[in-house]
Amino acid sequence: MCKKILITGSNGLLGQKLVLALRDNHEVLATSIGACRMNNQSGFAYQNLDITNEQEVRKLVLDFQPDAIINTAAMTNVDACEDDQEECDKLNVYAVQYLADSCAEVGAHIVHISTDFIFDGEDGPYTEEDKANPLCYYGLSKWKSEQILQKHSCDWAVLRTIIVFGTADNLSRGNIVLWGRGALKKGDSLNIIDDQFRSPTLAEDLAQACILAVEKRAKGVYNASGKDFMSILEMVERMADFYGCDKSIINRISTATLNQKAKRPSKTGFILEKSIKELAYQPHSFEEGLAIVEHQILEQENHN
Numbered sequence: 001m002c003k004k005i006l007i008t009g010s011n012g013l014l015g016q017k018l019v020l021a022l023r024d025n026h027e028v029l030a031t032s033i034g035a036c037r038m039n040n041q042s043g044f045a046y047q048n049l050d051i052t053n054e055q056e057v058r059k060l061v062l063d064f065q066p067d068a069i070i071n072t073a074a075m076t077n078v079d080a081c082e083d084d085q086e087e088c089d090k091l092n093v094y095a096v097q098y099l100a101d102s103c104a105e106v107g108a109h110i111v112h113i114s115t116d117f118i119f120d121g122e123d124g125p126y127t128e129e130d131k132a133n134p135l136c137y138y139g140l141s142k143w144k145s146e147q148i149l150q151k152h153s154c155d156w157a158v159l160r161t162i163i164v165f166g167t168a169d170n171l172s173r174g175n176i177v178l179w180g181r182g183a184l185k186k187g188d189s190l191n192i193i194d195d196q197f198r199s200p201t202l203a204e205d206l207a208q209a210c211i212l213a214v215e216k217r218a219k220g221v222y223n224a225s226g227k228d229f230m231s232i233l234e235m236v237e238r239m240a241d242f243y244g245c246d247k248s249i250i251n252r253i254s255t256a257t258l259n260q261k262a263k264r265p266s267k268t269g270f271i272l273e274k275s276i277k278e279l280a281y282q283p284h285s286f287e288e289g290l291a292i293v294e295h296q297i298l299e300q301e302n303h304n
């Protein structure tokens with residue numbers, strides 16, 4: 001069934017994948033800060049929307065009357081969130097309240113994205129029921145946003161994800177596969193941590209999970225990460241194998257040597273049983289994801 005779907009943060013990695021996957025079969029209103037940065041802007045409408053502006057959010061939602069809102073907009077730089085907790089709250093916490101309030105007003109379903117950083121990393125991989133204990137402000141802000149929805153009268157789904165990777169048009173920030181691919185192919189020496197464990201997520205897989213949640217009007221919390229679990233070091237080594245690059249340029253380091261502002265959980269990862277069973281979520285393997293991204297990058301390069 002064709003639905004009216006409002007996407008926030010549509011200039012971002014997940015936002016762009018959602019627009020691409022939804023625009024043929026649904027009425028899509030893509031929104032983000034500033035102008036639309038997607039190269040092909042056919043098949044959907046675009047409007048500038050700062051989700052921290054309560055009036056703007058309410059007006060747009062009342063005008064468009066969406067069946068669903070997918071909220072991908074967020075302050076995602078973990079150290080910046082630690083430094084500027086007020087800004088982080090505006091985008092990651094209060095804006096979620098505005099979106100949920102507007103959803104309740106028009107009877108729309110909201111799909112919101114959360115993170116593995118709500119956990120302390122002592123007992124991963126995690127189920128949806130495990131106890132949150134964020135170690136950094138980014139994780140806390142996302143946990144606060146989940147709690148807003150838990151208490152809200154609107155229909156909501158929270159999709160928790162981990163290290164999202166992929167390529168899209170004119171992104172404002174990179175991701176592990178884009179960084180790693182560039183450095184490995186150049187032969188730069190790389191210092192990679194071996195004491196954090198994650199399940200990296202292909203952006204298309206996360207977009208698919210969001211769409212399944214919209215189609216089923218799913219309610220509650222769902223894990224939506226990749227299905228492979230590995231250390232960050234193994235991630236980069238598997239990338240080197242995939243690209244046929246020399247692994248001897250990869251140096252093993254520990255998290256402590258990085259001296260980062262925000263504390264990261266050591267071992268996360270998700271058990272995906274619930275989303276596979278209830279949403280029919282089917283993520284790719286890490287290498288399948290790398291192949292999809294590689295194909296897209298080569299296509300982009302051929303275009304230019």
Ligand SMILES: NC(=O)c1ccc[n+]([C@@H]2O[C@H](COP(=O)([O-])OP(=O)(O)OC[C@H]3O[C@@H](n4cnc5c(N)ncnc54)[C@H](OP(=O)(O)O)[C@@H]3O)[C@@H](O)[C@H]2O)c1
Nearest residue numbers: 009011012013014033050051073074113115161163164172
């Ligand atoms: N990426 C990961 O590894 C990861 C891991 C766990 C969870 N998540 C969650 O997954 C979701 C999607 O992540 P992503 O990787 O697609 O992030 P992203 O690429 O950074 O996209 C977020 C988008 O939101 C836009 N934005 C920033 N402030 C805004 C505002 N006030 N109003 C409206 N839009 C605004 C950004 O605009 P600009 O491009 O102009 O800055 C950006 O295009 C986020 O909720 C994130 O917290 C991501």
